[in-house]
Amino acid sequence: MEQTAYIESPLGITTIIGDEEGVSVISVTQEGELSAEIPEVLQEAVRQLQEYFEGKRTDFTFKLNPKGTEFQQKVWKSLLEIPYGKTVSYMDQTKKLGDIKAIRAVASANGKNPLWIVVPCHRVIGTNGSLTGYAGGIWRKKWLLEHENPTQQQSLF
DSSP, X not given: OOEEEEEEETTEEEEEEEETTEEEEEXXXXXXXXXXXXXXXXXHHHHHHHHHHTTOOSSOOSOBOOOOOHXXXXXXXXXXXXXXXXXXXXXXXXXHHTOGGGHHHHHHHHXXXXXXXXXXXXXXXXXXXXXXXXXXXXXXXXXXXXXXXXXXXXXXX
């Protein structure tokens, strides 16, 4: 049986849904009541997400179980190969998947990614470097990219 937890994050209230098979949804909203208790099956996901937001984690090891078509699953799996702190273009991702004509389908599958942050669709940008669309809003995509790749203060000496 699926369980749900709501936790505070810098991006808003984060919803985490999953069961023994793994986490199926991670999304962020501006509304909802925080969970007084985290279901046992979601505790590891919550811990790892909190570590990510604290800057102490760059990858996730809890079990994922996103629901989607075979094509969507393939696209989401390719997102997991984008390293922390790096970005790729939609065209790069599409080429890697093997069919450059599928760019719109790939972008659509990215937009339907049910596991925000963990399956890092925020790391896919326009070929010209623009942030382009993000289901959670461009400001969240910008925040995530800056969180993963903070600008270093340059030394004058």
